[in-house]
Amino acid sequence: MCPSLRKTAPTQYPDPRSLLASNPYTPPATLAQSIMNASPLLSALVVVREWLHEMAATVPPIDPGAINGYWRFTKHVLMQDLRMSSATDAVVSEMDPDAVNRGAQAKALAIDDANYDKSLVQALFSLVRAGKFDDAVEMCRRAEQPWRAASISGALLLRWRTITSAPRDDEAEDEMDVVDEGWRGNLRRKLWKTACTRAALNQNLSPTERALYAALAPSPQTSGPLKAACRTWADQLWAVVSIACEERLAVGLAGLASESFWEGGVAAVEGPAVEEGTEGANSGSRMETEEEDWEKEVLGALESLSNVAVEEGSNADDPFHVSQLHIILDRTDELLEAFASSLQQGEYDTSAPQYASMSRFFAHLCLYLQMIDIDIPPLATQVILEAYLQVLEAAGQRDLIAMYAGALGDNAVERYAMFLTSLELSADVAERRLALTRAREHGLDMQRVAVATAERTIEKAFQELPPAKGPLPSIIGMQPPASEQEQLLLRSIEWTTFMESTHTTALEQANVILRYFLGCGRVQVAKALLEMLPVELSSIRKPEELATEHLQYRQFFVVWESLARVVECQALESPSMNRETRAAWLEDYKLLLQQAREQVLKLLTNDWLIIDAERTAVDRRRRELIRIRQIYIPELIIRLHALLVASRSKMPENLKHALMLANIVADSRYKLTEDFVSQEGRRLGDYLGAVRQAILAGLEAGGSDPFRIVTL
Structure with a gap:
């Protein structure tokens, strides 16, 4: 005061x-x-x-x-008395202002x-x-x-x-x-x-x-x-x-x-x-x-x-009256600390109609005192502004959050990031971009807000999702659509893709999310993540280790799609095809299978997702990459082998390619045998059994030398 x-x-x-x-x-x-x-x-x-x-x-x-x-009514009575020569005892006989109070027996008007x-x-x-x-x-x-x-x-x-x-x-x-x-x-x-x-x-x-x-x-x-x-x-x-x-x-x-x-x-x-x-x-x-x-x-x-007792209106203990009196007495510090303490102890019913207006009043009081350069207790201010931010969030007034969060000083970025995290899946990409832009409009570091929001969202999603460990998942057959938790993790990457300055962070976070989805066998969800990323991320070269890992994920999906296209083309064969249609189909089939074989071999022979154990201190990341190789390396090998063997009637040379693939798997330089585990469908013995069947298939053309097909 x-x-x-x-x-x-x-x-x-x-x-x-x-x-x-x-x-x-x-x-x-x-x-x-x-x-x-x-x-x-x-x-x-x-x-x-x-x-x-x-x-x-x-x-x-x-x-x-x-x-x-x-x-005029009293005058009318007096004039009437004069005309009637009578007097009314109850009414004054004079017209001066003191007439009603004069005499021992006062008269009225x-x-x-x-x-x-x-x-x-x-x-x-x-x-x-x-x-x-x-x-x-x-x-x-x-x-x-x-x-x-x-x-x-x-x-x-x-x-x-x-x-x-x-x-x-x-x-x-x-x-x-x-x-x-x-x-x-x-x-x-x-x-x-x-x-x-x-x-x-x-x-x-x-x-x-x-x-x-x-x-x-x-x-x-x-x-x-x-x-x-x-x-x-x-x-x-x-x-x-x-x-x-x-x-x-x-x-x-x-x-x-x-x-x-x-x-x-x-x-x-x-x-x-x-x-x-x-x-x-x-x-x-x-x-x-x-x-x-x-x-x-x-x-x-x-x-x-x-x-003090009152006859009308709110009592003296009304929060606003208490506040007004403290302000007049220049006891604002005591007032703010008391209100903040009550908030921390949960003494107020947040669902009460008065709570929102009271929180708004105290928040604006803090901001006004700051504006006119009056020192106020910082901790109490943080608590009060936080309470009002929660009121705004509950009321859905998203456009005001950044403005009030900006008044939190050192905690402003984290608090606004907390709000953006709370949006979860309720806001589309445009709304998220607009909400992030408001941070800059109110003096917040937009880059820090974006990174903090993405990190909080990823942490929140991982807390609700099952960990990517235990038995290797099956990747055969149709997969269910992404759950809400998976969608939340998937869309967390949006926050760091809006600005070029956060693309490096987006690259790192994308790798983390891809490792999780691939480690859980969620290939389609992982693919959806890659499709969300801006193309500029592929041109990032540093940090080299992260950039290489990201490019290898893109390489994997190119291979995965190539194999899928071969299967789709294979399914198009029909006995009712005429000669020209069959010839065109066979040409496409050969080309797609050749491309798929070359891409798979390139992936298998180029240390895909292999990191130097001596150069990395991140054991968790290394374990995740090993798990991904154990899931997909055997799958790629077995799928390619099966496609090559299945096409031998139309492309006999593919039986040779299938057996040459076995030589690559056996080559110790590529360490492919280490990715086979003792789990059904991924055992090395299962693959060797398929190779044995391919060798036997080579005898279908006649002869007794099982390796003759390799020399053709």
């Missing part, structure tokens, strides 16, 4: 005594402004009072019918006038409560009750620009001051204030009228009638603040009576000059003591509002 907390240097204003030393005719309004400028607490309370004025309830309109004359006066006074009190003094004066004039207008106008301190020597704040001047160079305000304000106090304490007046005069001249003496009319907590706060402001100004002006013409009269001007040394020091010390005593009283009065 104290402006001195701002890192910006406060504006310097002349103190009241300096103004009076140069001009003893300085108007009270100027002195009051100087007193306020010299007191940080008073300046803050004035701001609070203005805020309370703006937040006041709307003044209800009063019935315009009774405004057509001053007590006519019922319509009484009701109107009651509504008028209530409306005037509401206008004063809202700080709309000019509107209240105008309402009195329209009601033909000028004495009430005069009473309300008396609250204005005397101001006179012509004789003011203080520097003018043009922004603070209202339009009337700019036009009117004469004086305005109350020349006898102390007398007026005494009269208002007497009226506020007058038991014969209605409670509302007493409250009206108490509001015009708030003081400890009039606090009773004033607070009696306060129905809400904000009203109670307004009463305390109004009393505090008026008291400080009254004491400050009274302390200047010996130096001010308007406060002390001619004696203050014509009296002997005051010695600056002794008197100035004494008065300065006295003013400091008065300020300290006043501050203690004000803080005590404000603290009492923490448990």
